[in-house]
Amino acid sequence: MNSVTNRKIEKYEKAELGFWLYLMTDVVLFASLFATYMVLKNSTAAGPTAADILDPTYAFFETIALLASSFTAGVAVLALRFKRVRLAIGALVGTLVLGALFLTLEISEFVELVGHGHAWTQSAFLSGFFTLVATHGIHITIGLIWGSVMIAYIFKKGSTADSLRKLTLFSLFWHFLDLVWIFIFTIVYLGAHL
Amino acid sequence: MNEFIQFILGRLSIEYFPKDPVTLGAAIGMPLTVLGLVGLITYLKRWNWLWSNWLTSVDAKKIGIMYIIVAIIMLLRGVADAGMLRLQTALAANGAAGPFSTDTFQQVFTAHGTIMIFFVAMGLAFGIINCVMPLMIGARDMAFPLLNAVSFWLFAAGMVLVNMSLVFGGFSNGGWLGYPPLTGLEYNPGPGVDYWIWSLQVAGIGSLLTGINFVTTILKNRAPGMTLMKMPIFPWSVLVMSVLIMLAFPILTVTLALLGLDRTMGMHFFTSDAGGNPMMYINLIWAWGHPEVYILVLPAFGIFSEIVATYSKKVLFGYKTMVWALLAIMFLSFIVWQHHFFTMGAGANVNAFFGIMTMVIAVPTGVKIFNWLFTMYGGRIAFKAPMIWFLAFVVTFTIGGVTGVMMAVPALDFQVHNTMFLVAHFHNVIIGGVVFGFFAGMMHWFPKIFGFRLHDGLGKLSALFWLIGFILAFIPLYILGLMGAVRRIDSYSDPTWQPLFITSGIGVLFIAGGIGLFVLQLAYSIWKRKQLRDETGDPWDGRTLEWSVPSPAPHYNFAVQPVVAERDEWWRRKQQGRTHVERSEYVDIWLPKNSPVGLVIGVLAGLFGFSIIWHLWWLMAICIVAIIIVVIRRTLIDDNEHHISANELFHEAAKASR
Numbered sequence: 148m149n150s151v152t153n154r155k156i157e158k159y160e161k162a163e164l165g166f167w168l169y170l171m172t173d174v175v176l177f178a179s180l181f182a183t184y185m186v187l188k189n190s191t192a193a194g195p196t197a198a199d200i201l202d203p204t205y206a207f208f209e210t211i212a213l214l215a216s217s218f219t220a221g222v223a224v225l226a227l228r229f230k231r232v233r234l235a236i237g238a239l240v241g242t243l244v245l246g247a248l249f250l251t252l253e254i255s256e257f258v259e260l261v262g263h264g265h266a267w268t269q270s271a272f273l274s275g276f277f278t279l280v281a282t283h284g285i286h287i288t289i290g291l292i293w294g295s296v297m298i299a300y301i302f303k304k305g306s307t308a309d310s311l312r313k314l315t316l317f318s319l320f321w322h323f324l325d326l327v328w329i330f331i332f333t334i335v336y337l338g339a340h341l
Numbered sequence: 342m343n344e345f346i347q348f349i350l351g352r353l354s355i356e357y358f359p360k361d362p363v364t365l366g367a368a369i370g371m372p373l374t375v376l377g378l379v380g381l382i383t384y385l386k387r388w389n390w391l392w393s394n395w396l397t398s399v400d401a402k403k404i405g406i407m408y409i410i411v412a413i414i415m416l417l418r419g420v421a422d423a424g425m426l427r428l429q430t431a432l433a434a435n436g437a438a439g440p441f442s443t444d445t446f447q448q449v450f451t452a453h454g455t456i457m458i459f460f461v462a463m464g465l466a467f468g469i470i471n472c473v474m475p476l477m478i479g480a481r482d483m484a485f486p487l488l489n490a491v492s493f494w495l496f497a498a499g500m501v502l503v504n505m506s507l508v509f510g511g512f513s514n515g516g517w518l519g520y521p522p523l524t525g526l527e528y529n530p531g532p533g534v535d536y537w538i539w540s541l542q543v544a545g546i547g548s549l550l551t552g553i554n555f556v557t558t559i560l561k562n563r564a565p566g567m568t569l570m571k572m573p574i575f576p577w578s579v580l581v582m583s584v585l586i587m588l589a590f591p592i593l594t595v596t597l598a599l600l601g602l603d604r605t606m607g608m609h610f611f612t613s614d615a616g617g618n619p620m621m622y623i624n625l626i627w628a629w630g631h632p633e634v635y636i637l638v639l640p641a642f643g644i645f646s647e648i649v650a651t652y653s654k655k656v657l658f659g660y661k662t663m664v665w666a667l668l669a670i671m672f673l674s675f676i677v678w679q680h681h682f683f684t685m686g687a688g689a690n691v692n693a694f695f696g697i698m699t700m701v702i703a704v705p706t707g708v709k710i711f712n713w714l715f716t717m718y719g720g721r722i723a724f725k726a727p728m729i730w731f732l733a734f735v736v737t738f739t740i741g742g743v744t745g746v747m748m749a750v751p752a753l754d755f756q757v758h759n760t761m762f763l764v765a766h767f768h769n770v771i772i773g774g775v776v777f778g779f780f781a782g783m784m785h786w787f788p789k790i791f792g793f794r795l796h797d798g799l800g801k802l803s804a805l806f807w808l809i810g811f812i813l814a815f816i817p818l819y820i821l822g823l824m825g826a827v828r829r830i831d832s833y834s835d836p837t838w839q840p841l842f843i844t845s846g847i848g849v850l851f852i853a854g855g856i857g858l859f860v861l862q863l864a865y866s867i868w869k870r871k872q873l874r875d876e877t878g879d880p881w882d883g884r885t886l887e888w889s890v891p892s893p894a895p896h897y898n899f900a901v902q903p904v905v906a907e908r909d910e911w912w913r914r915k916q917q918g919r920t921h922v923e924r925s926e927y928v929d930i931w932l933p934k935n936s937p938v939g940l941v942i943g944v945l946a947g948l949f950g951f952s953i954i955w956h957l958w959w960l961m962a963i964c965i966v967a968i969i970i971v972v973i974r975r976t977l978i979d980d981n982e983h984h985i986s987a988n989e990l991f992h993e994a995a996k997a998s999r
C-alpha cells in the first residue's frame with residue numbers, strides 16, 4: 148500500500164472521530180437549550196402560551212422538508228460512492244433546496260409571531276422558544292453554506308476518495324440536524340398541545 | 342446623520358475612558374508596553390522570525406510555550422489584582438476609607454477570579470499538556486495541529502479582551518461567575534459585563550476545541566503497542582479532563598450566550614421580570630463550574646503522578662486504581678453541582694443527596710493521595726524542586742479537601758457559605774493543587790522543551806515562599822469566615838478582623854515573592870544555560886517516552902516512531918540496555934506546514950467579541966463572513982504537509998547525540 152494513501156486514511160479516521168466528538172458537544176449544547184426551554188415553558192408572563200401560538204401544521208411541513216432533505220443527502224453519498232457524480236450533485240442540490248425551504252418556513256413563522264407582537268422580548272417562554280429553534284436554524288444555515296461548498300468541490304474534483312470523505316462528514320452533520328429537529332418538533336410543537 | 346454615526350460607532354464614546362487614577366495608570370501603561378514591545382521587535386528585526394517560528398507555528402510544543410507565556414503574564418496581573426484586594430481589606434476597617442472605590446474593588450475581584458481561572462490555570466494546563474502529552478504517548482503531534490493553533494489564538498483573543506476592558510470601558514463587577522440579575526441589563530447596562538461574557542465565550546470555544554483535539558489525539562495518535570492501560574497517568578488525566586471539557590464547556594457556551602441574549606436582544610432568561618429565572622443561571626453555570634474545578638485539578642494530579650514515580654525511582658503505586666479514581670471523579674463531578682447553592686432553597690432532600698455525593702467524590706481523591714504516598718514509601722527519593730512542590734501540595738491540598746468535605750454538610754455550609762471560609766477553601770485546592778502542580782510540572786519538563794534545566798535551589802525557594810505565603814494569606818481567611826466575614830467586602834466595621842486581614846495581606850507579599858523567585862529562577866537559568874545544559878535528554882532518570890528523545894525535543898518529537906511494550910517504556914529500555922536506534926529504522930516522515938489561519942481566526946474572533954460588546958453590528962457581520970471565508974478556503978486545501986527524509990532525520994539525530 149502506498150504511504151500517501153495510508154496517511155490520508157489515517158487523517159480521515161481522525162477527522163471522522165473528531166467530528167463525532169464535536170457532534171457530542173453539540174448534543175450537550177442542544178440539551179442545555181432544551182432544558183432551558185422546558186424550565187421556562189410556563190413562564191409566559193401573562194403573554195401567550197405555547198398552545199396558543201405554536202402551530203404544529205407549520206412545523207409539520209418543516210419536518211417533511213427536512214426529512215426529505217435528509218433522504219436526498221443520503222442519496223448523494225451513495226451516488227458518489229458509485230461514481231454517479233451528476234446524480235450526486237443533483238441530490239445535493241435537492242438537499243439544499245429542501246433545506247432552504249425549511250428555513251423559509253421557519254423564518255416566516257418567526258416573522259408571523261413577531262408581527263402579532265409575540266417577539267422574544269415578550270416573555271421568558273418566548274425567549275426560550277426563539278433561542279432553541281433559531282439555534283437549530285443557524286446550524287441549518289451553516290449546513291447550507293457547507294453543502295454549497297461541497298457542490299462546488301465535487302463539481303471540480305469528481306468522485307475521489309477525498310470528496311467522498313468530505314461529503315460523508317457533511318451528511319453526518321445534516322442527519323444530526325434532522326434528529327435534533329425531530330426532538331424540537333416533538334417537545335416544542337407537539338408538546339405545546341399535550 | 343446622527344443615526345449613521347451611531348450605526349458606525351455603536352456605543353463607543355469618550356465617557357468610557359477611565360477616570361480614576363488607578364485604572365488610568367493601567368490604561369496608559371498597557372498600550373505603551375505593547376507599543377514598546379512592537380518597537381523592540383522592529384528594532385531587533387525579529388518580525389520574520391516571530392512570524393515563521395511562532396505566530397504561524399502548528400507545533401504543539403511551540404503552542405504550549407505560547408500558552409505558558411501568556412499564562413505567566415496573566416499570573417502577574419492576577420496577583421497584582423489580589424494585592425489590591427488585600428491592601429483594601431487591610432486598611433478599610435472600622436470606617437476608614439481604603440485606597441479603592443467600591444466599584445473599582447468589584448471590578449478587581451471579578452477580573453482576579455476570571456483571569457486566574459480562565460487565563461492562568463487553564464493556560465498553564467493547556468500549555469504543559471501541549472508541551473509534553475504528545476511526547477509521552479509517542480506521537481509526533483496533535484491529531485489536529487492547525488485546530489490546536491486556532492484554539493490557542495482564541496484563548497489569546499479572550500485574554501486581549503479582558504485586558505482591553507482596563508483601557509476602555511471597564512470590566513464586569515459581577516464576580517467571576519457573573520450571577521444575574523446583578524449582571525443583567527437592568528442593573529448593569531454598561532459594557533463591563535459584556536467584556537466578561539465575550540472574553541470567556543471566545544476563550545471557551547477555544548477550550549472546547551482543545552478538548553476535542555486532546556481526546557482524538559489520545560485515542561488515535563498513541564504509539565503502536567501503547568494500549569490504554571499502558572499509557573502513562575498524565576495522558577490518562579488529560580483524557581479524562583478533555584472528556585469533562587467536552588461535556589461541560591457547551592453548557593458554559595449556552596449559559597453565556599443566554600446571558601448575552603438577555604443583554605443585547607432584550608430576552609428574559611435570567612431577568613427578574615417577564616418570567617425570567619435567575620436560579621436557572623445558577624444551576625447552569627455550576628453544572629459547568631463544578632466539572633471545571635476538576636478539569637483544572639486532574640492534569641495537576643497527572644503531573645504529580647509522573648513526578649512522584651520519577652523522583653522516587655519506583656513504579657507508580659496502584660496504576661489501575663489511579664485510572665479508576667480518575668473515571669470515578671469524571672462521573673461524580675457531574676452530580677455534585679448543587680453544593681454551590683445549598684442555601685438557595687432547594688429543600689432538605691435535594692441538599693442531602695448532593696451533600697452525600699460531594700462527600701463521595703472526596704474518596705477517589707483520597708485514593709490518589711494515598712497512592713502517591715505509597716509510591717514514595719521505600720523509594721530512593723531525590724528531593725529536587727518538583728518534589729518540594731509535591732510535598733507542599735500534599736499538605737495544603739489535604740487541608741483544602743477536608744474543608745471541602747466540611748462544607749459538603751449542608752447544615753454546616755449554611756454557616757460558612759459565601760464567607761471567607763469558602764474563599765479559603767477554594768484557594769486551598771486551587772493554589773495547593775492546581776498551581777503547585779503546574780509549577781512542579783514546569784520545573785520537571787523544562788529541560789525537555791528548552792534543552793537546559795532550571796536552577797534547582799531557586800525553584801525550591803520559590804516553592805517555600807509560595808507555601809508560606811499561602812498559609813499566611815488563607816489560614817486567616819478560614820478564621821475570618823468562621824467569625825462571619827462574608828466574601829467580597831471592601832470594608833467592615835469589626836476592628837478585631839483587621840489583624841487577620843493584615844496577615845492575609847502579608848501572605849500575598851510572600852506569594853509575590855515566590856513569583857519573583859520563579860522569574861529570577863528563569864532569568865538566572867537562561868543566563869547559566871551552558872552549565873545547566875541537558876546533554877543526555879534524560880536529566881532525571883525518567884521513566885516515560887519523552888525522556889528518550891534529545892533535549893530540546895526536535896520539532897518532529899521522534900525521529901523514529903517508538904513501539905511500546907510496557908507502561909514505563911523508557912525505563913524498560915534502559916534496564917534492558919536497548920536505547921540505541923539503528924540506522925535502518927529511520928523512515929521518511931511528513932509534518933503539517935505552518936499556517937496563519939490560527940492567528941487570523943483569533944484576530945477575527947477577538948474583533949467579533951469587541952463588536953458585540955460595543956454594538957458595532959456592521960463589524961460583527963464582517964467578522965462572521967470573514968471567518969466563514971477563511972474556514973472554507975482552508976478546508977479546500979488538501980496539500981498541507983511537508984516532508985523530511987530518513988536521511989535528514991538520521992543526521993540530525995546523530996548530531997544531537999554527539
Ligand code: HEM
Nearest residue numbers: 634638680681699703742745746748749758759767770771
Ligand atoms: C475534595 C473534594 C472537594 C470537596 C468535598 C469540595 C467541596 C466544595 C463545596 C461544598 C463548595 C461550596 C461551598 C459554598 O459555596 O458554600 C466548594 C466550593 C468551591 N470549590 Fe471545592 N471541593 C472539593 C475540591 C475542590 C477542587 C479540587 C477544586 C479546584 C481545583 C475546588 C474548587 C472550588 C471552588 C472554585 C469553589 C467555589 C467558588 C465560588 O463560589 O466562587 N474544590 N467546594
Ligand SMILES: [Cu+2]
Nearest residue numbers: 631678680681
Ligand atoms: Cu463544586
